[in-house]
Amino acid sequence: MPRRTIRLTAASDEKIEAIAKQRGYSSPTALLRSAIEKELGDREGGFTDAENRLASSIEQARREVTRLARAQQALFAYLDSFVKVFLTCVPEPVGQAMDAAVARARGRHARLLKSAGQSMVGESQLAMQEMVNRDDN
Numbered sequence: 001m002p003r004r005t006i007r008l009t010a011a012s013d014e015k016i017e018a019i020a021k022q023r024g025y026s027s028p029t030a031l032l033r034s035a036i037e038k039e040l041g042d043r044e045g046g047f048t049d050a051e052n053r054l055a056s057s058i059e060q061a062r063r064e065v066t067r068l069a070r071a072q073q074a075l076f077a078y079l080d081s082f083v084k085v086f087l088t089c090v091p092e093p094v095g096q097a098m099d100a101a102v103a104r105a106r107g108r109h110a111r112l113l114k115s116a117g118q119s120m121v122g123e124s125q126l127a128m129q130e131m132v133n134r135d136d137n
Helices: 010-022 028-044 049-089 097-119 122-136
Strands: none
Touching: 010 028
């Protein structure tokens, strides 16, 4: 077995001897060998428990974001289909009725945005407020 020599301070040597006795090691050298094996074993084994937990959390977040993206795409497709049907089936007002219809539609739109904004909380509410403010300008 190869030999290694290390130099320790008196305080470190006293701590090693005390811990070796306290933990039931046959000698301070046995404690040092055990500590070295433990340190080398943790590094060679690949991921530590903390790294595994972190990787698991990241994977869970990735799956959740993917699920939300799919739900958002489905919502956009649903809205697109609804708007196509609505625009196909509802005739436009003719003549001077167009100006009155546009004015009423703007009022209904503002009420819709206000109602939707009141039902939202957190960051969704901030996004809605930005959209309403942008629409006003």
